[in-house]
Amino acid sequence: MGSSSPLTRRNRAPPSSVSSVFLFFLCFFLFLDLSNAQSSPVFACDVAANPSLAAYGFCNTVLKIEYRVADLVARLTLQEKIGFLVSKANGVTRLGIPTYEWWSEALHGVSYIGPGTHFSSQVPGATSFPQVILTAASFNVSLFQAIGKVVSTEARAMYNVGLAGLTYWSPNVNIFRDPRWGRGQETPGEDPLLASKYASGYVKGLQETDGGDSNRLKVAACCKHYTAYDVDNWKGVERYSFNAVVTQQDMDDTYQPPFKSCVVDGNVASVMCSYNQVNGKPTCADPDLLSGVIRGEWKLNGYIVSDCDSVDVLYKNQHYTKTPAEAAAISILAGLDLNCGSFLGQHTEEAVKSGLVNEAAIDKAISNNFLTLMRLGFFDGNPKNQIYGGLGPTDVCTSANQELAADAARQGIVLLKNTGCLPLSPNSIKTLAVIGPNANVTKTMIGNYEGTPCKYTTPLQGLAGTVSTTYLPGCSNVACAVADVAGATKLAATADVTVLVIGADQSIEAESRDRVDLNLPGQQQELVIQVAKAAKGPVLLVIMSGGGFDITFAKNDPKIAGILWVGYPGEAGGIAIADIIFGRYNPSGRLPMTWYPQSYVEKVPMTIMNMRPDKSKGYPGRTYRFYTGETVYAFGDGLSYTKFSHSLVKAPSLVSLSLEENHVCRSSECQSLEAIGPHCENAVSGGGSAFEVMIKVRNGGDREGIHTVFLFTTPPAIHGSPRKHLLGFEKIRLGKMEEAVVRFKVEVCKDLSVVDEIGKKKIGLGKHLLHVGDLKHSLSIRI
Secondary structure, three states: OOOOOOOOOOOOOOOOOOOHHHHHHHHHHHHHHHHHOOOOOOOOOOOOOOHHHHHOHHHOOOOOHHHHHHHHHHOOOHHHHHHOOEOEEOOEHHHOEOOEEOOEOOOOOOOOOOOOOOOOOOOOOOOOOOOHHHHHOOOOHHHHHHHHHHHHHHHHHHHOOOOOOOEEOOOEOOOOOOOOOOOHHHOOOOOHHHHHHHHHHHHHHHHOOOOOOOOOOOOEOOEEEEOOOOOOEEOOEEOOOOEEOOOHHHHHHHHOHHHHHHHHOOOOOEEEEOOOEEOOEEHHHOOHHHHHHHHHHOOOOOEEEEOOOHHHHHHHOOOOOOOHHHHHHHHHHHOOOEEOOOHHHHHHHHHHHOOOOOHHHHHHHHHHHHHHHHHOOOOOOOHHHOOOOOOOHHHOOOHHHHHHHHHHHHHHOEEEEEOOOOOOOHHHOOOEEEEOOOOOOOHHHHOOOOOOOOOOOOHHHHHHOOOOEEEEOOEOOOOOOOEOHHHHHHHHOOOOEEEEEEEOOOOOOEOOEOOOOOOOOOOHHHHHHHHHHHOOOOEEEEEEOOOOOOOHHHHOOOOEEEEEEOOOOOOOHHHHHHHHHOOOOOOOOOOOOOEOOHHHHHHOOOOOOOOOOEHHHOEOOOHHHHOOOOOOEOOOOOEOOOOEEEEEEEOOOEEEOOOOOOOHHHOOOOOEEEOOOHHHHEOOOOOEOEEEEEEEEEEOOOOOEEEEEEEEEEOOOOOOOOOOEEEEEEEEEEOOOOEEEEEEEEEHHHHOEEEOOOOOEEEEOEEEEEEEOOEEEEEEEEO
């Protein structure tokens, strides 16, 4: 969504001429009005209040949804139809349809961003989970879905008292391609498989009903921003005019998989097209991307919505059309169903009158919108008589929901360095110094696209709940223009242990704000260095941020005994941080993105979308899948307080593919085969398309721990294949000295294939190397 868009929330100062007394009472009564004006949900077909509505087919819940939608569309005038193309959909009083606001957000909890949702005295806050990048670090698919289920329950509860809508434009499933991207914090990271698993898991949690009917929705999710969107505002290059030049190979093996998973695996109700162009075409006006791929290939059951004002942007900023009517027409014809904003409401009638688009295309678009609202029960009468009608304010911010927020933070936090100091023993610490601009923050912990949380526990509060602490901010904010080095070093010199809580916030990385370097902001690095020099005892570094930093200096400093990355850990961040530092929870998070050195961004422009390296141009490639240079920390890095080991139980050494008699590769030497066909169906001896990899995992330490088992593969060096990529991951909990077997099902042509230069999936012939930790196993695929 666009934070510099005119639709986005802004606080404006009142005129100075208005008296403060008048303003007080005005605000007081406005607050009362907002808090109490609407205590019932917005819905259509209120037959109890207006019995005549029962005669309308679209209000008849016995009929199939498709018939109901067709009945409704047939009753509308052209002007009324156009009113349903925009995010604030005009009501039709004569048909008992109220105005509906489509725009609500639920990135990591019900948000106040977007006009469809707000908080009041009835529901003053909602559970605020960690920002997505930290939840992704848990690599726990069941957690992704559990969070979605809680968020949708709280959303339905708020809807029932008139405080929220039913359509939520979340999650953000873009690939975190470049470490400088201000919105990387909103995403599940840099790996297409992880992003895909997160996408489908969170969507299922939001959407799936307790009744199990796949055609009914609890709330409607939306996967964004489609596609190849990951430049906001970098050195003057803005998303509104950026043309992402993307190869078909990168599109199909990196940028598209999370969106495909949303639609195909998650059955998402909506996809949002982005501001940027891809290869010269605005995504919201590209029929190949919208009608061709999303609706044609992937079979979207729902609606396609624009990012806010992006139809306006393609006309005004990108000058893609000569007139507003042309912009409206090409977007609708490309497959756009709903415009966040008012552009289609203003210019579609002119487009119809000019013959640029016909009414049938508008019927098709609004039918997709109505279909979604029908699946949500919006046209089924009073929702209090429906499946979630009993939910209300007491179902928001429950103790169980708040505990899940804390547990999500615990599961995501990544231990990057530990010289043996951690976990701390509370009994051996008399004085704990807590220093840093993020040590006692509240709102910073919940990142962006946030809502009002149930409550906050800051890092300082979490630590002080266990041992006696002394606190100094060290900097007035994260920009840290001036650091109180003297005060900080004096405090650290007398403490048994010093915890430095540093990093970023939305002033450093955010929507419309990309970073230009990977250094800690301002004087933060100098603060850390000097505190480490002066400290009497060990120093622990806690980094609160979305993206990574070049902290090589801290990694190599022997006085810094431990480093934790805590993302933006949500409302209960302080609880989770303290639980890990004091050993009440054994850390199990793993980095979902590469931490690069500063030298990387000095060489690589953010605007180059290519994933693969190009030695001739000195281009090093992107993400762990293609980048071969030095890292500060690698994708998947993360330590535990115990020691896990792996041993191979079962995996084939050879897979033979049987080709048909007339196959070209029977008579000529081939490096790869199409990853489709009869040879894929019978790829494994005994028949079938898959084999099993079994790994024994042993906890050789003296405490229980949770471990993420990653199965990577390195394919043959063909078609610019990845140096390695993730085939699967599993979470396992083991007691001390306990062992268990983890199983992976590997589908030969699906999981071991690569995407070639024209976007086709190919299975490489020759040696494939499977990796699990330090364990490596060679697998040969032959004809």
